[in-house]
Amino acid sequence: MAIELKKDEPSIWQIVARTVAALALGYVLTYILTAALSLALFRAGWASRPDAANISTNLAFLAFPAVVIWLFSQRRLIWALGAPSVATILLAFLTVVLRL
């Protein structure tokens, strides 16, 4: 986590890519995580439907800042963008499998 970008001011394209990813990927991952978690909790019978919605959304909020921090702490752009993208795709797959 503590890996810093090498120079204080990275190249403009790095900045644009990471900023757009922070906003878009951050929200999409939070959204998909909420959906997948709520479906999993409800399907597994661990929570009632409203409880599942409540628990999943309030936990998933924490994913948003975590993704943003991740995106700016990784030196390699491919790894910074790749990990949350793969996570989003896997969670999206899970959401489709579990959908009501």
Add this chain to the structure above:
Amino acid sequence: MSWLHSWCGLVFGWLLFGILLTGSIAVFYDEITYWLTPEMRGGPLPERHQVMHLGWTYLDAKAPQSRLWKITLPTTREPFLGVSWRTAEGRTVNQRLDPETGAQIKRDSEGGSFYLKYHEGLHIDRDKNPLGLLVVGATGVAMLVACISGIIVHKRIFKDFFVLRPSASAQRSMLDLHNVLGVMALPFHLVMAYTGLVLLYWLYVPAAVQALYHGDAPKFRTEAITQEFKTVVGKPAGPAGLMGPDQVLERAELYLGPGKMAYVYVRDPHRANAMVEAYRMRDDQVSQQVNQVALNGVTGQEVRVLVKRSLPFRVQAFAAALHWVEWGGNAARWGYFLAGLISSTMVGMGLAVFVEKRARQARRPLAWLRVIGAVNVAAVGGLCVACIAYLWAERLISVSVHGRAAWSVAVFFWVWVVTAIHAGVRPSRRAWAEQFGLTAMLCLGAPFLGGLIVRDLEAADGVRVAVDLTLIGLGLVFAGMSAGLVLKRPASTVRGLKLVEA
């Protein structure tokens, strides 16, 4: 990471400062409404049965055919009787009455809730356009990001907490102050940013509602309540003689506790299916959870029984209450107010450090930095001026003016526009000094508009005098900041700087 903290802090800091400042002011929104409404009387409240009677007969006379009444009993913080009813066209009419005489308080005003509306959604009506709400939500996430990245950036966080170099360079001392304020109130920053999101979680990320309810948010909210309560079907009602106000109050407080009913809805009054829903006050519990009792309007029998509280909703209600601070009385409100001012100052200092640091490194004027500096002044100084200008507008616009509430709001935004222009044309340091100076004058002047403070002192009205004194205190602080900017030369030009820094 340092880059993230600087730029995320800058862009969202412009929004965040206003959200934090109005949030801090909004802690006292009831007191501000009271201060802005001379028609409201303080002092001991009339007996509750008497007030209940007053509201009941008022609604019976004004809206006997309505399908929904609401009566809000006065409290020491909101010393008026609230009545509202739904018209045949489905519109809701709200009125405030004097709890003693029943005279209507005809003052078209948002009062202190103006700050609340700016805090939660930049004063954009959330029913018409959710944009304001979403922008504030995004700013909440950005605040979490800024807090976490700030901790990572700051390697010597504990040691530096005890470092304050007021006589060092402007950038150094501002950075020290930014760090001290940031670390001192760090739990507050984190908890407020997170609980602010938890308050309206299903609006910010509607994914679960989409996945589990196919997007039907009302269905989700209904199910959240019905899973905790069971509706008891009473015997078919006899004659449609509605309970009287005394009976309603007494029966409701049998369940809610004596003196604890905050407001009551009467559905279908004077009909055989009349129902009474009474809601409890929340001043003695750290929970936003709805605590209510539903009674048959004719027989007075309980028609809805609490089965079991849901743990996730209890946790959510606790988190929401941490943000709403209806508990804890004045001590908690003052704590939140001061902590909120610390947060606002931290953000303002951070914005200033951004410009100072880069200006110093560049050693020559940069056009883009000049623009950012001007936006900083407008976002911080301008918002302070606008917040206090709103109080002046509320004080000065006559009660008879049509659309009065909207005029006061317009004054807030137009004053802000003017301060932005001022920030654009004046040299940065002068702009800061002048806008803080104007804020100081407006703060100091507000209590004297119409000789108000004299009347407040004569009436020994504790709440109004407290608002007056708070304004004067804030005015002095702003005057001090303004004078400091005018008198103290930029530290970088002070000779012997090396000695100070060594």
